[in-house]
Amino acid sequence: QVQLQESGPGLVKPSQTLSLTCTVSGGSISDGGYYWTWIRQHPGKGLEWIGYIYYSGTTDYNSSLKSRATISLDTSKNQFSLKLTSVTAADTAVYYCARISLYAYYVDYWGQGTLVTVSS
Amino acid sequence: EIVLTQSPGTLSLSPGERATLSCRASQSVNSKYLAWYQQHPGQPPRLVIYGASSRATGTPDRFSGSGSGTDFTLTIRRLEPEDFAVYFCQQYGSSPTFGQGTKVEIK
Numbered sequence: 656q657v658q659l660q661e662s663g664p665g666l667v668k669p670s671q672t673l674s675l676t677c678t679v680s681g682g683s684i685s686d687g688g689y690y691w692t693w694i695r696q697h698p699g700k701g702l703e704w705i706g707y708i709y710y711s712g713t714t715d716y717n718s719s720l721k722s723r724a725t726i727s728l729d730t731s732k733n734q735f736s737l738k739l740t741s742v743t744a745a746d747t748a749v750y751y752c753a754r755i756s757l758y759a760y761y762v763d764y765w766g767q768g769t770l771v772t773v774s775s
Numbered sequence: 776e777i778v779l780t781q782s783p784g785t786l787s788l789s790p791g792e793r794a795t796l797s798c799r800a801s802q803s804v805n806s807k808y809l810a811w812y813q814q815h816p817g818q819p820p821r822l823v824i825y826g827a828s829s830r831a832t833g834t835p836d837r838f839s840g841s842g843s844g845t846d847f848t849l850t851i852r853r854l855e856p857e858d859f860a861v862y863f864c865q866q867y868g869s870s871p872t873f874g875q876g877t878k879v880e881i882k
Contacts, residue, residue, distance in 0.1 A: 692871075702820070702863055702873040715870060718776070751819055759826050760867030761810035765819035 657682040659752050659766035667746075667773050673739040677752030677766060684733055685710045690755040691735045692762070693726060695748040703748075707755060708735055742773045777801055779864050779874035787882040794851040796877045798864035803844050808867040811840055811849045813860045814876075820863060824849060854879070 663675035677691070684691055690707035697703070706716035708726040716724050725738045739746060749768040756763045778801040788794055798809075806827040812820035822831040824840035827847055837852040851858055859881050864874040 701875040702865075704871045704873070717870065753819075755867075755871070759810070759829075760808045760871065761822055761825040761865065762812070762820070763822055763831075765821075768819050 657754065657764045659754065659764055661750060661752050661766045661769040663769065663771070665770060665772060667742055667771060668775050669743055669773055670741055673737070673742050673746060673750075673771055673773075675737045675750055675752070675769065675771070677735050677737075679733045679735070679754075682754075684728060684735060685730050687711075688757050690757065691726075691728070692753050692755050693724075693737045694751045694753055694762070696751070696768070697748045705737065705739075705750075744773050747771065747773045776870065777804060777866055777868045777872055779866060779872055781862075781864060781874035781877045783877060784875075785878045785880060787880050788854055789882045790854050790856055792854050794849075794854055794858070794879055796849040796851075796862055796879075798842075798847040798849070798874050800845040800847075800866060804847075804866045804868065806843050806847075809840075809842070809847050810865045812863045812865065813858075814863065815860045823862070851879070856881075 658680045660678045667673045692707035693705040708714045723740045728735050751768045752766040753762045754764045780799045782797045809827040811824040813823050814820040828840045839850045841848050861876045861878045863876050
């Protein structure tokens with residue numbers, strides 16, 4: 656059973672960088688059948704895809720965030736990470752790490768999510 | 776970017792009733808890449824349907840998905856107490872997008 660767990664600060668100051676890490680267990684991020692992705696959900700709202708990384712290091716991002724978001728891999732730790740620069744209150748959300756199955760491009764496993772609040 | 780519009784925003788029904796949820800895309804979606812998720816408060820979403828009509832592992836057979844092109848439907852044949860939740864559709868064209876969700880609440 657694959658499990659994903661987000662970790663990182665729950666409070667970030669405006670203009671600073673949000674940094675989150677996702678630790679994957681029960682499966683390898685070097686498995687070529689999946690994208691490793693970040694998705695966020697603003698309080699009481701819908702879901703917004705942030706971006707993904709493939710085991711090869713290939714990335715893609717939501718165009719609305721592309722200039723601020725960076726996703727990276729650490730295969731030695733079976734982790735992937737998100738950095739979001741120049742945050743504002745609009746970046747306050749629950750951040751999920753998740754796995755996208757390339758069989759039919761659906762999310763088959765989600766982390767529990769972590770609330771990140773942007774506030775001074 | 777493909778925009779998904781879900782309707783209604785809220786569905787008020789009683790246990791045992793039938794729920795019909797709609798997801799309309801701004802342009803044609805490959806049915807293979809259309810999924811539905813269920814989310815309870817404080818929990819991450821859970822995959823219910825993928826490929827527009829295939830039930831995910833653990834999804835009861837009272838759930839069914841249908842549709843093609845720009846119009847997709849999730850039907851819950853007889854609502855059980857655990858089915859009251861928010862449902863999101865999701866497509867994967869050049870990049871994934873989600874609908875805004877339909878809340879199925881107890882009437």
